[in-house]
Each structure stands twice: as C-alpha cells, then as structure tokens.
Amino acid sequence: MTVVIIGLLVLAAISLGLRTTSVLLGPGMHPAARLVVSLAAGGLMTLVFLEVCESYRVFELGLGLSLSLAPVGLFDLAKWWFKWRNQPQRG
Numbered sequence: 216m217t218v219v220i221i222g223l224l225v226l227a228a229i230s231l232g233l234r235t236t237s238v239l240l241g242p243g244m245h246p247a248a249r250l251v252v253s254l255a256a257g258g259l260m261t262l263v264f265l266e267v268c269e270s271y272r273v274f275e276l277g278l279g280l281s282l283s284l285a286p287v288g289l290f291d292l293a294k295w296w297f298k299w300r301n302q303p304q305r306g
Contacts, residue, residue, distance in 0.1 A: 220278075224261060226288030227281045232257025233291045246299035 232253030240249060261281060268277025 220282070223282045223285040225258075226286075226292070227284035228257035228261045228288070229254060230257065230284045230288035230291045231260050233288075233295055235260070246295065246302070250295060 232255070233250075235256050236249055236253045240252070244252075265274065265277050265281065268274050
C-alpha cells in the first residue's frame with residue numbers, strides 16, 4: 216500500500232512541477248531537462264505542502280488533496296511525452 220501512495224504522490228508532484236515549469240521556463244529548454252526540473256520543483260512543493268499540513272495536524276487532508284492530483288499528473292506526463300515525441304527535428 217505504501218508503494219501505491221508514493222507512486223500517486225510522485226504523479227501529483229509531476230503534475231505540479233510540469234504546470235509550474237510550463238509557466239516559468241521558455242520553450243527552448245530540452246524536454247528531458249524540463250522533466251527533471253519539473254520533478255524537483257513538484258517534489259519540493261509537495262513536501263512543503265505536506266509538512267505544512269502536518270504542522271496544522273491535518274496531514275490526512277493534505278495527503279488526500281495531493282493524491283487527488285495523481286490522475287492529472289498522469290495526463291500531464293502523457294502530454295509531455297507526446298510533445299517531446301512530436302517536436303520538429305532540428306538540424
């Protein structure tokens with residue numbers, strides 16, 4: 216069960232990260248580098264969010280809200296992959 220929850224939290228972090236980096240980073244960045252930066256940013260935001268929820272003693276609420284983003288994370292990851300595969304070749 217713990218592996219499933221961790222997987223869902225990773226998908227939530229991907230969602231938060233990809234949506235954040237799409238606003239902050241330009242289109243000239245390599246897609247693989249953007250994914251790595253998105254994972255780091257989304258992971259950091261998720262951890263901070265869960266720590267704040269823990270400090271207010273509503274960790275289960277924060278976990279539930281984070282896990283509700285998991286399907287969106289799967290969609291955002293698929294969208295990123297299709298954009299990466301269908302980008303025009305340079306050269």
